[in-house]
Amino acid sequence: MKTTVSECPIEEAMVLLSGRWPTLLLYYLKNGTKRFGDLQRDNPTISHRMLALELRKLEGAGVVKRTAFAGYPSHVEYTLTAAGQRVLPLIDAIGAWWIDTRASTEA
Amino acid sequence: MKTTVSECPIEEAMVLLSGRWPTLLLYYLKNGTKRFGDLQRDNPTISHRMLALELRKLEGAGVVKRTAFAGYPSHVEYTLTAAGQRVLPLIDAIGAWWIDTRASTEA
DNA sequence: CCGTATCCATGATGATACTG
């Protein structure tokens, strides 16, 4: 029955960042503004549909900012918000932890 | 076609910790050893099957340690490894970030 | 008590096509 509603900030944050794309997209946005098509080229394996969905999710969470420009063909830019920039080092820390863990666990 | 194989430590770590249960389980193990049945009671909404799968995943990643005791009925204990303990503060940081972000994004 | 296999319902995702 889906249970849902976590109320736990950790769970909410992990759900937001879970999956293959969110962290990747944040990283591609790290160095500045990107257009929808740029992100599509940067992530050749994400589908057009999923890219749109993930971006909307991140936008809704206040992690990325979406700016649409009038005109035709249309032109939309995505950029990290302050919150988005603040989370990058935290994700890096997780990555560093894993490198360390993986090394000592030994494969 | 699933694409798969990340090679990126961040992606690997996020995949490991993604979803509803991994972080929750780590937290229930925070204060010491727990038996399978304990974790089941702590997480009434996780299915028997998923609990077993998630624990095996975490065990395989070297984040939790599994200890089986001989005898019948069987008796198994789970505890955090050093790596598991090291990741908790990082997850906390993500949680704190989200509390902050959620507050300023305003709902 | 713990673990796994099976079966089945549901959700997630890619492909495609259409609109502004």
Add this chain to the structure above:
DNA sequence: CAGTATCATCATGGATACGG
């Protein structure tokens, strides 16, 4: 170019039952 809707497919996860 960016976004959305529709459809088909596949993976995920719950329920259940059985085995050690």
